[in-house]
Amino acid sequence: MPLWSQSLIPTLRENPQEAEIPSHTLMLRAGLIRRLSGGLYTFLPLGLRALRRVERIVREEMDAAGALEVLMPALQPRELWDRTGRYEAMGDVMFKVRDRQQRELVLGPTHEEVITELAAREINSYRGLPRTFYQIQNKFRDEIRPRFGLMRAKEFSMKDAYSFDLGWDEADASYQAMYNAYTRIFTRCGLRTRVVEADTGAMGGKWSHEFMVLAEAGEDGLVECEGCPYAANLERAERRAPDAPPPPQAAADGAAESPRDVETPGCKTIEQVSAFLRCEPARLIKTLIYTVNGRPAAVLVAGDRDLNEHKLARALETGDVALADDATIERVTGAPVGFAGPVGLDIPVYADQGLRGISGAAAGANRADTHVTGVSLDRDAAVTAYYDLAAVREGDRCPRCGGRLREKRGIEVGHVFKLGTRYSERLGALYLDEHGERKPMVMGCYGIGVTRTLQAVIEQSHDDKGIVWPAAVAPYPVVILDLDPSVPASAGAAARLAETLEARGIDVLVDDRDERPGIKFHDADLIGFPLRVVIGRRGLEQGKLEVKRRTEEKAEMVAIEAAAEAVAARIREWSGGVKE
Ligand SMILES: [Zn+2]
Known part of the structure; x- marks a missing residue:
């Protein structure tokens, strides 16, 4: 039974100066992460638990979509990146190191090169296709300006996936499968996302979509149409040309204008x-x-x-x-x-x-x-x-329907690309088709910023008291506040309830600290446990304890014997039939 007094949960009273946006402030104040230096963070026990829960959702949906989990090295030989021309293209965003033999290596900002090299070696026939591989691993990017906590960090956790197909139609199906899995992942994480058309940038490829969490503090601009589903990252956004140029102003002297x-x-x-x-x-x-x-x-x-x-x-x-x-x-x-x-x-x-x-x-x-x-x-x-070269802005006309475009800010949490054959051709990922003809595999790649997703959940779900975790990704869905931990009856009731809940597969943290109730209530709200159970002297005398959702104002008094079921029922309701 996890006890608060035995953990490391250093909550802060004040807003740390280093924090720039609400989610960053709250991750520090709730004791989820600590900064080591610019763009580098340590996950503390509660932060890591939440991260693991996001990872679990990602893993379950990748597995369900038929993707195969692998784990590639973060250190990669420079030579591979030269072969795709991306050593130059990536520029200074890539961390570069040397081993003791002075061989040049990079710390992977992404893994197209490594996975394509693997496919080139291990898959030779159409019988080996299609395949989609994924991994959850730390990536490295030497950001010019790391900021906003985990939003733009130098080292961060990412789920990256790569699909290999026989041809373009088959690759479309793989892309759609990942797109659908992403939709489910973000929904299960409790996020409201907007899918936008996006630029392919240094990744190359034909087509891409970003999954954006709408938030004021988002680093990315996007537009969405008021009249149809069109939405695009500002880098990509198009507009319908005006019907006619603005009418000319009359020349001052009334004469026909000439230069x-x-x-x-x-x-x-x-x-x-x-x-x-x-x-x-x-x-x-x-x-x-x-x-x-x-x-x-x-x-x-x-x-x-x-x-x-x-x-x-x-x-x-x-x-x-x-x-x-x-x-x-x-x-x-x-x-x-x-x-x-x-x-x-x-x-x-x-x-x-x-x-x-x-x-x-x-x-x-x-x-x-x-x-x-x-x-x-x-x-x-x-x-x-x-x-069409002008940057699109609020009020421009939709390229699809002519409707009005609205500008929004967003946090990019996922990105899916149709890559085509750029990497497979350069790295020799070819297969023999049924007629013995050699063809390049058609690829897609798919990323989810796992640490960024975690922070985006907080950016989208908090109030003036603290985080409001969706139950699916909360570090613990339930906290039990034992207001009199030195009283054996109180500690006993807390322990029994915690054990009963754990036996039902529900994770519980018991706040057994020797602190004033006000501090316990405050910290529980700050960290944002979805469900709070309070065991206090007066309730115990009546054989009752108090159950309250983080999102509710009023608590409910529940008989101690019925408490486990009351908590479990609420958790079931949240998980909405999804296997916990
Ligand atoms: Zn439209």
């Missing part, structure tokens, strides 16, 4: 130019000079919009897009930084679709302290191509 240079001394920002020219920002053409695959190109968006670099990279089908340096900008525009414009440029010009057909617009004149007004983009500039 005209205007001196704009010292006006560099959109705000300055807009105010000086008395031109609304939407009618300014913001001209950004980029390098695309090492060559300069101009990228245009309306003055009131931001460029989404992820969308630019996707539209141009390259990972190599970056803002040009000042020297390049001056060379291709012939003007100091701040006065670039599309008219007269002899480099490729990519424009956001929202600018299509715009006239009477203003832009930089590619000359110091000068802008050009009266620009009709199609007439006056050589636009190479129009794409």
Whole structure:
């Protein structure tokens, strides 16, 4: 029978300074974790219990989906990462070490390389497919700014899974199976998640979805449609082009507008130019000079919009897009930084679709302290191509139905990718089909941030007193507060109830500390045990004890003999028929 007095549960009265968001504060205050140094945390007994319960749910659902558990090394030879080209692509986010023979190794931020190498060696025939493998293991990422506790840590627990299939259709089925398992996992953890379309980024691949926990403190932006199920990460989000560009303002002198240079001394920002020219920002053409695959190109968006670099990279089908340096900008525009414009440029010009057909617009004149007004983009500039490049924001129109898009914040807890054959081709994961033909396996990969999921549960489920654990992932679903532990009758009643509950498979913590009742009540609320049983002197005299849910205000008095069943009934209700 676990006793509070014998454990290590260092609750804190005050909010620790290091904590930035509610869940981080509460994990520290409830004595679940302690910080070792930036982005590194120790799990204390209660935190570890909760983590293990999340892991158990993940394991059960992965097993049920037919995935096979393996465990790969965290240390991986650099050579594998060179073969997929990701040693460079990952850059400084990867921890790099050397062994005593000076061989280079990395601490795995993910495991596509290792699992694909395994599949290449061990699976040779179509008879060995499909297979999905998974592991639960610590990953390492050298974050520039570790923060928010477990949300962005340097070492964290992840469940990663990888599917290998004969072809694309079969891979779709594996993807769907993982997608469905993820939905069940997060539901069982008590989380409300939103599935959004996401960018594939450094992972490569064709398609991906993220499972987001909606929360104010979330690091990721997303949009969702008010009129249809469309939802997307901001990196990925598309918008329907406006029906028509805004009507041109009449020229000051009433004449038909043609391009005209205007001196704009010292006006560099959109705000300055807009105010000086008395031109609304939407009618300014913001001209950004980029390098695309090492060559300069101009990228245009309306003055009131931001460029989404992820969308630019996707539209141009390259990972190599970056803002040009000042020297390049001056060379291709012939003007100091701040006065670039599309008219007269002899480099490729990519424009956001929202600018299509715009006239009477203003832009930089590619000359110091000068802008050009009266620009009709199609007439006056050589636009190479129009794409959807602008960052989507609240109020934009849904790409599917034209409805209004709403902006939200979220915490990414899961991510599923259709990878295709990128890794299997580079690492030789080929199989012989029924006709003896050699083909690359089609892959998918699937991640759940296990430690992050745990913290997301708290971020989504807490109140001003503390954590409100869903029973399925609480460190203990039940706490028994023994208010008079030095009184044998009280301690005896607590022990008997705890033993009866344990015999029914219900984990219980007994608060037997020599503390005032107020402190016990306070700590029980702070840690957030779903069910609290109080054994006190007055109740004992009447043969009763008190049972209360964390979410309820009022407690219920229950006869001692009936207490075990009363507790068990509530636990059953929570688990909703799910095997505990
Ligand atoms: Zn829609």
